[in-house]
Each structure stands twice: as C-alpha cells, then as structure tokens.
Amino acid sequence: MMMSEKLHCESCGSEVDNLRRAMVDADYNALNEPVPWDCNRCYEEKRTQRQHKRRGSVSESVPNLR
Numbered sequence: 001m002m003m004s005e006k007l008h009c010e011s012c013g014s015e016v017d018n019l020r021r022a023m024v025d026a027d028y029n030a031l032n033e034p035v036p037w038d039c040n041r042c043y044e045e046k047r048t049q050r051q052h053k054r055r056g057s058v059s060e061s062v063p064n065l066r
C-alpha cells in the first residue's frame with residue numbers, strides 16, 4: 001500500500017486531495033476495464049465526453065434504451 005498522503009490523478013497526474021472513479025458509467029463494468037482514479041476535473045471531462053460520444057445529439061434526458 002502507498003504511504004503517501006497525496007493522491008495522484010491517473011489521467012493528468014495532478015496531486016489532489018480527492019479522487020473519483022467513473023463507477024457511475026456502466027460501460028466500464030461491461031468492458032471489464034480497470035477504472036482509473038481521476039481528479040474532479042478529469043472525471044467531469046470524461047463523463048461529458050462519453051455522453052457526447054455515445055449519445056451524439058440525443059438529449060441527455062433520454063434514459064438508457066437498451
């Protein structure tokens with residue numbers, strides 16, 4: 001285990017106090033990919049990008065239709 005008090009974002013490498021994981025995105029579980037630890041900024045960026053990529057111009061209010 002790491003002894004460092006500081007956490008590092010796995011996406012941008014910034015030292016942050018808190019890290020977040022994109023656990024809310026079911027795609028990660030479906031693909032069995034390791035979920036990276038992100039700072040708040042990267043977390044929000046990825047979430048926004050993924051929504052645009054998957055939904056295109058479809059409204060975000062549309063639930064998962066699978």
Ligand SMILES: [Zn+2]
Nearest residue numbers: 009012039042
């Ligand atoms: Zn980051």
